[in-house]
Structure formats: structure tokens, C-alpha cells
Amino acid sequence: MSDYLTSVREAQPLVICYTNDVVKNFTANGLLSLDASPAMSEAPEEAADFFKVAQALLINIGTLTQQSGEDMLKIAKEANRQNVPIVLDPVAVGASQFRKDFCRKFLEEIQVTVIKGNASEILSLVDASATMKGTDSTIEDVPVEAARKAHLKYGAAIVMTGKTDIIVQDGRVFALDNGTPLLVKVTGTGCLLGAVIASFLMKETHPSIEKLSEAVSYYTISAERAEVRAGADLPGTFSVAFLDALNQTATVAFQQEIKKREVKNDDI
Amino acid sequence: MSDYLTSVREAQPLVICYTNDVVKNFTANGLLSLDASPAMSEAPEEAADFFKVAQALLINIGTLTQQSGEDMLKIAKEANRQNVPIVLDPVAVGASQFRKDFCRKFLEEIQVTVIKGNASEILSLVDASATMKGTDSTIEDVPVEAARKAHLKYGAAIVMTGKTDIIVQDGRVFALDNGTPLLVKVTGTGCLLGAVIASFLMKETHPSIEKLSEAVSYYTISAERAEVRAGADLPGTFSVAFLDALNQTATVAFQQEIKKREVKNDDI
Amino acid sequence: MSDYLTSVREAQPLVICYTNDVVKNFTANGLLSLDASPAMSEAPEEAADFFKVAQALLINIGTLTQQSGEDMLKIAKEANRQNVPIVLDPVAVGASQFRKDFCRKFLEEIQVTVIKGNASEILSLVDASATMKGTDSTIEDVPVEAARKAHLKYGAAIVMTGKTDIIVQDGRVFALDNGTPLLVKVTGTGCLLGAVIASFLMKETHPSIEKLSEAVSYYTISAERAEVRAGADLPGTFSVAFLDALNQTATVAFQQEIKKREVKNDDI
Numbered sequence: 135m136s137d138y139l140t141s142v143r144e145a146q147p148l149v150i151c152y153t154n155d156v157v158k159n160f161t162a163n164g165l166l167s168l169d170a171s172p173a174m175s176e177a178p179e180e181a182a183d184f185f186k187v188a189q190a191l192l193i194n195i196g197t198l199t200q201q202s203g204e205d206m207l208k209i210a211k212e213a214n215r216q217n218v219p220i221v222l223d224p225v226a227v228g229a230s231q232f233r234k235d236f237c238r239k240f241l242e243e244i245q246v247t248v249i250k251g252n253a254s255e256i257l258s259l260v261d262a263s264a265t266m267k268g269t270d271s272t273i274e275d276v277p278v279e280a281a282r283k284a285h286l287k288y289g290a291a292i293v294m295t296g297k298t299d300i301i302v303q304d305g306r307v308f309a310l311d312n313g314t315p316l317l318v319k320v321t322g323t324g325c326l327l328g329a330v331i332a333s334f335l336m337k338e339t340h341p342s343i344e345k346l347s348e349a350v351s352y353y354t355i356s357a358e359r360a361e362v363r364a365g366a367d368l369p370g371t372f373s374v375a376f377l378d379a380l381n382q383t384a385t386v387a388f389q390q391e392i393k394k395r396e397v398k399n400d401d402i
Numbered sequence: 403m404s405d406y407l408t409s410v411r412e413a414q415p416l417v418i419c420y421t422n423d424v425v426k427n428f429t430a431n432g433l434l435s436l437d438a439s440p441a442m443s444e445a446p447e448e449a450a451d452f453f454k455v456a457q458a459l460l461i462n463i464g465t466l467t468q469q470s471g472e473d474m475l476k477i478a479k480e481a482n483r484q485n486v487p488i489v490l491d492p493v494a495v496g497a498s499q500f501r502k503d504f505c506r507k508f509l510e511e512i513q514v515t516v517i518k519g520n521a522s523e524i525l526s527l528v529d530a531s532a533t534m535k536g537t538d539s540t541i542e543d544v545p546v547e548a549a550r551k552a553h554l555k556y557g558a559a560i561v562m563t564g565k566t567d568i569i570v571q572d573g574r575v576f577a578l579d580n581g582t583p584l585l586v587k588v589t590g591t592g593c594l595l596g597a598v599i600a601s602f603l604m605k606e607t608h609p610s611i612e613k614l615s616e617a618v619s620y621y622t623i624s625a626e627r628a629e630v631r632a633g634a635d636l637p638g639t640f641s642v643a644f645l646d647a648l649n650q651t652a653t654v655a656f657q658q659e660i661k662k663r664e665v666k667n668d669d670i
Numbered sequence: 671m672s673d674y675l676t677s678v679r680e681a682q683p684l685v686i687c688y689t690n691d692v693v694k695n696f697t698a699n700g701l702l703s704l705d706a707s708p709a710m711s712e713a714p715e716e717a718a719d720f721f722k723v724a725q726a727l728l729i730n731i732g733t734l735t736q737q738s739g740e741d742m743l744k745i746a747k748e749a750n751r752q753n754v755p756i757v758l759d760p761v762a763v764g765a766s767q768f769r770k771d772f773c774r775k776f777l778e779e780i781q782v783t784v785i786k787g788n789a790s791e792i793l794s795l796v797d798a799s800a801t802m803k804g805t806d807s808t809i810e811d812v813p814v815e816a817a818r819k820a821h822l823k824y825g826a827a828i829v830m831t832g833k834t835d836i837i838v839q840d841g842r843v844f845a846l847d848n849g850t851p852l853l854v855k856v857t858g859t860g861c862l863l864g865a866v867i868a869s870f871l872m873k874e875t876h877p878s879i880e881k882l883s884e885a886v887s888y889y890t891i892s893a894e895r896a897e898v899r900a901g902a903d904l905p906g907t908f909s910v911a912f913l914d915a916l917n918q919t920a921t922v923a924f925q926q927e928i929k930k931r932e933v934k935n936d937d938i
Contacts, residue, residue: 155423156427156430158692159693159857162692162858163857163909166856173762176735177735179768180766197443198445199445205735229448229455230451230452232447232451318434319434319435319649367649368649369431369645369646369649370435370646370649373906374642374909375907377906378903378907381855381906382904422710423694424694424695424698464710465710465712467712468713494709497709498713498715498716498719499719500719588699588702589702589708637702637913638699638703638910638911638913641699641913
């Protein structure tokens with residue numbers, strides 16, 4: 135049995151997060167609960183110094199501006215130069231031409247290790263004109279085909295979140311069914327997942343699908359436990375309980391709760 | 403009986419928030435508790451795209467800078483062009499000439515639907531030299547006259563917060579007496595109210611006083627319920643319970659708790 | 671018996687915080703719990719107006735950029751001009767040349783009242799090449815000598831945080847032993863301490879070691895109480911309980927819990 139979570143907790147990896155203004159505090163607290171070390175450095179001038187010791191970079195475009203976009207590119211190039219793996223979270227990329235243009239440029243110039251987004255975002259990355267309703271190749275309404283395409287197009291692992299989370303890496307596809315609807319009632323939970331995945335990378339630019347899968351399961355199962363403690367309609371309480379659960383969850387205790395299946399080509 | 407809250411919960415309106423750096427997370431979580439859809443977009447380059455689907459814009463100057471002021475103006479102009487209603491929260495406008503100059507320019511160039519501020523802020527907007535202590539036309543120490551003047555001067559509805567909240571629209575004045583002193587012990591509660599009002603607008607650039615009144619009452623009564631749960635001197639616990647209450651409060655359950663009265667001209 | 675905490679609660683001092691993007695909300699809420707008045711103003715254009723009424727300025731470089739560094743310098747110069755005391759928190763100064771260069775320039779051009787940092791940060795300020803492991807003059811692994819050197823070099827009081835907190839002022843050294851390891855599991859707790867110290871200054875540019883000591887003890891003892899309420903491994907719950915405790919702690923109740931001793935030269 136792989137045990138990536140324990141490795142992360144022991145290594146306490148430094149993760150550089152260039153994330154959006156709304157979720158910086160929640161992201162930092164989530165990573166601390168995981169025993170990772172977040173650093174929200176956004177100055178290109180110090181990227182080279184930080185990447186000497188950092189284990190991963192998260193780029194999240196939730197509050198993208200012209201200036202922050204330019205800085206993200208500079209910082210990500212330095213990460214590539216030093217072989218530090220990058221997780222890209224293309225938040226709401228389909229919502230504006232500005233975001234689409236940035237993501238296209240970013241993915242052209244930068245080698246990304248993981249792209250994490252919801253179905254709509256992943257779709258936008260593979261088909262500029264696509265919308266959620268425009269897809270037909272789905273398992274339980276999840277556009278697995280879009281995730282496969284993004285995986286091939288960008289040479290990156292794909293983590294596509296939704297009621298069922300889909301992971302694509304090395305041509306394989308996992309479907310994960312843990313989690314709770316409460317996650318969408320708290321801002322930044324998707325963003326924090328990107329940071330958690332980055333923490334699991336620990337300098338690996340080609341992580342196994344098992345490792346990515348464990349990162350997602352650790353996250354969604356912690357959310358399930360928080361929901362049990364908080365109750366169903368209390369997003370404030372859930373948010374606090376979730377930070378607690380991320381700290382309390384241990385590998386041995388959650389492996390048996392994982393709802394995971396491999397999706398074969400002919401399942402579609 | 404009007405039931406604006408239920409309409410908001412059903413419509414899940416997209417609200418663009420250009421708000422201050424301190425309260426972005428709390429604002430987003432508050433809107434999610436209301437079932438609204440917050441987007442903290444601050445790039446003028448994407449304003450036109452976002453306003454095609456957005457139902458309101460919030461502008462909050464709590465951490466105003468030269469650059470953010472310029473961007474707010476561009477974004478607000480685009481909102482005006484697309485008839486998206488704007489709520490302006492002129493945070494601490496009386497505290498610096500820099501903020502006064504910005505608000506004067508903003509209100510000259512932009513048509514605002516609602517101005518939400520405390521008494522001191524509303525006063526600053528109608529009399530640059532005025533201070534709280536300089537007013538005399540009050541009901542229970544609330545400078546209703548300043549709110550009336552601001553309403554006439556800017557052609558906007560006024561929501562003036564305080565121990566008694568005052569709403570002025572279409573020449574009418576409502577006084578609302580719900581709430582709790584705990585609200586001022588948590589940062590961003592005033593700012594979140596601005597965002598909640600924006601969520602209730604749902605594309606209306608001339609909302610009724612009843613609608614604005616319900617937005618405020620929903621907010622202050624949720625705070626009362628959170629206080630009951632949290633206890634009087636626990637601002638951390640209150641903040642969490644308030645996000646819970648904003649999610650739990652339903653129209654049917656709070657209408658009878660509203661403390662509202664109409665203020666007539668000769669009451670002053 | 672001195673009672674600085676009560677004075678702060680009565681005065682409700684306005685504290686201007688130019689702090690990092692991750693902790694603005696937590697810092698503002700912490701100061702509100704202390705009954706201080708935070709204002710996160712970052713526009714140099716309004717510094718002169720704000721310092722007419724402000725009692726202290728906090729500068730925290732946690733998310734330093736070229737632009738914010740320039741603005742911090744302008745704002746701090748205005749604070750010096752108006753004799754408003756400054757607390758500098760040189761977050762992660764040893765982590766990049768960019769931060770080292772900024773702090774050197776800042777400390778050359780600005781007179782700082784208090785420098786608050788962990789041992790590694792204080793060391794970086796006195797010896798650019800030093801690392802934690804390179805020091806040998808310690809009491810219980812705390813490099814007191816570095817704090818003394820920083821005190822002499824910059825003419826500022828030093829608050830050096832760690833398992834034991836060290837305060838140096840006027841040639842005297844206090845060692846404080848309150849606190850809980852949970853503090854490092856919540857982002858921004860070190861940053862908030864800087865803001866709390868700023869709140870205690872109340873316009874004094876040469877605070878006594880007793881005053882600084884009480885600010886730290888108020889903070890760490892509030893943390894101990896929050897830990898009792900939260901339990902040991904629940905950082906989310908602790909964070910909320912800590913904001914509660916900062917509001918509930920009263921001077922009379924915590925003085926007897928203070929673990930403080932004076933460190934003499936020949937103790938080293």
C-alpha cells in the first residue's frame with residue numbers, strides 16, 4: 135500500500151502558492167493542517183531563491199490581472215528552469231476571453247505537471263467554444279473525454295473535479311466518488327485542493343496516478359468527516375471542521391473509505 | 403408579502419465584487435451562504451464578458467489605491483454601459499482627501515444604484531467638511547437628513563447603517579432596528595452587507611425600498627440568530643455562526659422578526 | 671502593577687497595517703478582539719491624513735513585491751515624519767536576496783520602534799550569511815545574542831519569537847515562556863502578534879520592556895486559553911477560539927499566569 139500522505143507530513147514540503155486574493159488565508163491554513171509549508175511569494179525577483187528549496191508551485195488564476203499574469207509567467211518559467219513541478223488551476227477560464235488568452239499563453243510557454251479544474255474549465259482548455267452542455271461523451275454526466283484530451287494536448291496529469299472526480303495520467307483514468315456538496319458552499323475549497331495536490335508532488339514532475347488519487351481522496355474524505363461533525367447546512371462550521379479534519383486525517387485511517395474505480399476506454 | 407430572499411436563493415445571481423483585500427474571503431463565503439455566486443474579478447479587460455451574465459457589481463473602497471481606483475472606474479463604466487446595477491460602499495471616505503477625491507469622481511462619472519455606508523461616510527458624501535458631531539437633524543442620533551440629501555444628490559438609494567439602519571428610496575425613509583453590537587467586532591460585516599444588497603438587486607437599477615429593506619433585515623436578523631448561538635463576547639465564534647445563519651435563514655421564518663417603521667418628514 | 675492592556679482597550683487605538691495578503695482578515699479580527707481599530711491603508715497618497723489620527727504603523731513583508739516595497743517606504747517615512755511608531759515584521763527575510771535588500775534599505779532609511787521576528791529572521795538582520803544552525807550563543811537554543819546585536823544595530827526594541835520569546839529593550843532582556851505549539855499551525859499568528867504589539871504602542875516611539883512584555887504575554891496566554899478550549903490537534907477550532915480569547919482576556923486575569931524572567935549578561 136502506498137502511503138503518500140505520511141510522506142508529505144514527514145517532509146513538510148515548501149509549496150509556493152501564487153493564488154487568488156480570496157483564498158490565500160484558507161489555502162495557507164489548509165496546507166498547515168496537512169503539515170506542508172505554504173509560502174505566498176508573488177515577486178518574480180525572489181523566485182529563483184525560493185525554488186532552490188521549494189517542492190512545488192501552484193498557479194491559480196482566480197483573480198487574474200494583467201500584472202499578476204505577467205508575474206505568474208515569470209515565476210513559472212523559473213520553476214520550469216529548476217524542475218519544480220507546477221499545478222495550474224485555471225479558475226473560471228471559460229468566463230472571459232482574457233482568462234482564455236492567458237491560459238493558452240501559459241500552457242504554450244510553461245510545462246505544467248498537473249491541471250486541476252472543474253469540468254467546465256477543463257472543457258474550455260480543449261475546446262474554446264465548448265460549454266458544459268455541449269459535451270456528449272460522459273460517464274454519469276462527467277466529460278471524461280475532455281479530460282483525456284487535455285491530458286494528451288498538454289502532457290499534464292488532469293484532475294477534473296465534480297460530483298465524481300476524474301484523474302487522468304499516463305493514459306489511465308480513475309473515477310473517485312468521495313466528497314460532500316458542502317464543499318461548494320465554502321469559497322476556496324477547489325483552490326485548496328490544487329494546493330494540496332501541489333504539496334503531494336514533492337519535486338516530482340511526473341507523479342503517478344496513485345499519488346494524485348491519494349491526494350484527492352485525502353481531501354474529499356477529510357471533507358466527509360468534517361460534514362459529519364458540522365451538520366449539513368452550516369457552511370461556517372463546516373469550514374472550520376474541515377481545517378481540523380485535514381489535520382487529523384491519517385493515511386491508515388482513510389484508505390478503506392476510498393471510493394475509487396479505474397475507467398477503461400470501453401466504459402465510455 | 404414580498405419574498406425577495408427566496409427569489410435570490412433560486413436565481414443564485416452572479417455578483418461581481420471589487421472589494422477590499424481584508425474581506426474578500428468573508429464576502430465570498432457570505433454570498434455563498436445566501437446561495438449567490440460571488441466573483442472577485444478585478445481585471446478591466448474581462449469586465450465586458452462578466453457583465454453579460456452578472457446581475458450586480460459591488461465597489462468597495464476599503465483598500466483603495468491609485469491603481470485599483472482607476473480599475474474600479476473602468477469596470478463601473480462597463481457596468482453602466484450594460485445596465486448592471488452598482489452598489490458603492492465608500493469605506494472610510496471621510497478619513498482621507500484621497501478617498502474623498504475618488505468618491506467625488508466616481509459619483510460624477512458613474513450612475514450608482516445604491517450607496518451603503520455608515521452615518522459618517524454618508525455625511526462625508528454630502529458635506530465634505532461635515533463630521534458626525536456636526537449634524538443636528540437626527541432621529542435617535544441618526545442623521546437621517548444626510549441620507550435624504552445623498553439620495554437627492556446622487557439619485558441613488560441610500561442604506562445608512564448604524565444602531566438603527568436607515569433606508570432612503572423614492573423619497574421614502576425606513577428605519578430598521580434589528581442587529582447586534584457583535585457585528586462591529588468582526589471585520590467586513592459592513593462590507594458583506596454591501597455585497598448582500600448587491601445580490602438582492604438581480605439586474606434592477608431601481609430597486610424598491612421594500613426590497614432593500616428585506617436585504618438589510620435578512621442580514622441583521624441572521625446576525626441576531628448567530629449572536630444567540632455564539633454568546634455575547636465571542637467574536638470568533640460569532641463570525642462562524644453568522645455564516646451559518648446566513649445560510650439557514652429563510653424568508654418565512656424571519657418576516658415576523660423585522661423591526662421596521664416608516665419615517666415621515668414631520669418625524670424629524 | 672502596570673496595566674497596559676486595559677489602556678489599549680480604553681483607547682481603541684487606530685493602527686495602520688500594511689501587512690501581507692494572507693493575513694489581513696485575521697489581523698483585522700485579532701485587533702478588533704483587542705478593541706483596537708485596524709485600518710489596512712496601503713495608499714501612500716493618504717498616509718499623511720491617516721497618521722494624524724493613527725497611533726502606530728505595522729509593516730509586514732510577508733508578500734513583498736517591488737511595488738508594495740516602494741509604497742511601504744513612502745508610508746513609513748511619513749510615519750517617521752509624524753512620530754508615529756513603527757513595528758517591522760521582516761517575514762522570511764532570510765529566504766531571498768530580494769527581502770534582505772528591502773529590509774536593509776528599510777532599516778537604513780526608517781527609524782523603527784520595534785522589530786518582531788523569529789530567531790532566523792532576527793539573525794538574518796544582523797548577519798546576512800548567518801543561519802539558525804550557525805549560531806552558538808544561545809539560552810535553550812534561542813540566539814539571544816542575535817537579538818542583542820539587532821537591538822544595538824538598529825536602535826529598536828526586539829521581540830524574537832520562539833518556544834521562548836525574547837524581548838530586548840534598553841539593554842535589558844526578558845525571556846517569556848507562555849504559548850502553545852498550535853500557534854504555528856495557524857497562518858498569520860506571528861503576523862498578528864506584530865499588529866498587537868503595534869496596538870500597545872499608542873504613539874510611544876520608545877516603549878518600556880514591561881509594556882512590550884505585557885503585549886506578548888497577553889497574546890500567548892490568550893493562545894493557551896484557546897488551546898484549552900479547542901483541544902490539541904484542531905487548528906481550525908483553535909483559530910476561532912483564539913479570536914474569542916483575545917477578546918475575553920482581561921489584564922487582572924492573566925498577570926498571574928505570566929512566565930517571565932529577566933536574562934542577565936552572565937546567564938549566557
